[in-house]
Amino acid sequence: MKGATRPDRRHRRHEATRREILDAAWSIAREEGLTALSMRHLARAVGMEAQSLYTYFPSKHAIYDAMFADGNAHLLGLQSSLELDADPVVALHQAAHQFVEFCTSDPTRYQLLFQRTVPGFEPSSESYALARKVLDFASERLAAAGVADQTALDLYTALVSGLLNQQMSNEPGGDRWIRHLDRALDMYLRETTTDRHEPT
Amino acid sequence: MKGATRPDRRHRRHEATRREILDAAWSIAREEGLTALSMRHLARAVGMEAQSLYTYFPSKHAIYDAMFADGNAHLLGLQSSLELDADPVVALHQAAHQFVEFCTSDPTRYQLLFQRTVPGFEPSSESYALARKVLDFASERLAAAGVADQTALDLYTALVSGLLNQQMSNEPGGDRWIRHLDRALDMYLRETTTDRHEPT
DNA sequence: GTCTATATTTGGATAGAC
DNA sequence: GTCTATCCAAATATAGAC
Numbered sequence: 391m392k393g394a395t396r397p398d399r400r401h402r403r404h405e406a407t408r409r410e411i412l413d414a415a416w417s418i419a420r421e422e423g424l425t426a427l428s429m430r431h432l433a434r435a436v437g438m439e440a441q442s443l444y445t446y447f448p449s450k451h452a453i454y455d456a457m458f459a460d461g462n463a464h465l466l467g468l469q470s471s472l473e474l475d476a477d478p479v480v481a482l483h484q485a486a487h488q489f490v491e492f493c494t495s496d497p498t499r500y501q502l503l504f505q506r507t508v509p510g511f512e513p514s515s516e517s518y519a520l521a522r523k524v525l526d527f528a529s530e531r532l533a534a535a536g537v538a539d540q541t542a543l544d545l546y547t548a549l550v551s552g553l554l555n556q557q558m559s560n561e562p563g564g565d566r567w568i569r570h571l572d573r574a575l576d577m578y579l580r581e582t583t584t585d586r587h588e589p590t
Numbered sequence: 591m592k593g594a595t596r597p598d599r600r601h602r603r604h605e606a607t608r609r610e611i612l613d614a615a616w617s618i619a620r621e622e623g624l625t626a627l628s629m630r631h632l633a634r635a636v637g638m639e640a641q642s643l644y645t646y647f648p649s650k651h652a653i654y655d656a657m658f659a660d661g662n663a664h665l666l667g668l669q670s671s672l673e674l675d676a677d678p679v680v681a682l683h684q685a686a687h688q689f690v691e692f693c694t695s696d697p698t699r700y701q702l703l704f705q706r707t708v709p710g711f712e713p714s715s716e717s718y719a720l721a722r723k724v725l726d727f728a729s730e731r732l733a734a735a736g737v738a739d740q741t742a743l744d745l746y747t748a749l750v751s752g753l754l755n756q757q758m759s760n761e762p763g764g765d766r767w768i769r770h771l772d773r774a775l776d777m778y779l780r781e782t783t784t785d786r787h788e789p790t
Numbered sequence: 791g792t793c794t795a796t797a798t799t800t801g802g803a804t805a806g807a808c
Numbered sequence: 809g810t811c812t813a814t815c816c817a818a819a820t821a822t823a824g825a826c
Contacts, residue, residue, distance in 0.1 A: 639811060
């Protein structure tokens with residue numbers, strides 16, 4: 391007789407609970423802030439004792455790390471599935487808008503992924519690799535639009551993140567800064583690309 | 591006989607001790623991070639018991655607030671005493687460089703003044719008024735250079751803070767982003783001002 | 791896998807003697 | 809103004825029974 395649960399079944403169950411905990415963590419962080427997330431609080435939300443969480447995550451930082459990976463994976467999925475215009479300049483605007491939408495739609499996630507506000511947290515190298523891929527995506531969009539060098543890429547990230555930071559810090563939910571995104575992109579492209587048409 | 595200390599003398603002594611505590615707080619925050627600052631830790635640094643600090647500051651937040659005011663007052667002093675070039679465009683570059691230097695020279699201060707990273711802290715209205723004056727300064731420099739409207743001012747703060755944020759977050763101490771400050775300013779001015787010379 | 795019990799640390803803040 | 813003595817709350821994490 392096979393009294394024991396099959397290993398893969400147990401594994402699936404384990405993963406499902408992990409997912410459940412992670413979702414609850416996002417929920418708490420969104421409602422009360424990233425730093426307000428605690429093991430006790432999280433445990434209560436999923437109907438467990440705090441100590442039982444250690445079966446699924448070795449530490450609180452591991453939970454932050456899983457959230458970090460989670461958010462980046464989500465963004466990568468969005469970026470991959472976005473239908474880009476044939477015109478690389480239009481495509482760059484599209485991609486930038488998608489990124490801004492992703493960030494503004496969830497300030498907590500933005501804080502975890504792009505600001506360094508959680509006290510002792512640093513992403514693991516595995517999670518950080520995902521963040522790198524996100525940046526590579528932007529790099530490709532820029533190259534397609536005629537911007538190739540590293541310095542111009544740095545200026546781009548500064549410009550977009552500058553608008554986002556101001557928006558999220560001073561007027562979350564509004565558009566006082568991010569509504570200048572298109573203007574900022576045009577300004578940026580005028581600076582960093584050499585127009586080959588209109589030679590006169 | 592006048593056995594009691596004169597009130598103003600007592601007041602001066604009180605202020606001196608306050609100053610001493612504040613300096614120690616900056617020192618600790620710089621060495622171990624803003625969030626690592628605790629009453630016990632701070633008290634040990636000045637040779638007191640933690641409880642005695644409450645004679646000088648009613649709460650921990652009051653200490654953060656005093657630090658916030660401190661930093662902004664310092665910046666205002668620097669801005670006021672800077673000799674600006676007669677050419678408003680050159681003057682804008684000067685002022686921007688001074689600001690960037692102020693920020694990069696003390697990451698902890700930058701974090702307290704311009705990022706919102708301390709968990710529950712929000713500056714009092716008195717302290718915030720100082721921060722407003724700092725922004726007014728930038729506003730005047732921009733107006734002198736021919737940038738008057740609010741949207742352009744928002745774009746300016748996004749641009750400068752964007753470079754700073756990237757620099758402080760990803761490579762503190764380096765210049766990978768801030769070395770593009772002049773280029774970014776020129777790009778910005780080209781976008782936001784109408785050149786009256788070269789009408790052809 | 792989940793629980794109870796507990797260790798351990800750390801924090802902010804108050805009361806009252808001196 | 810400074811101290812001792814506490815209070816109170818909250819956090820992460822481990823040990824071991826079931």
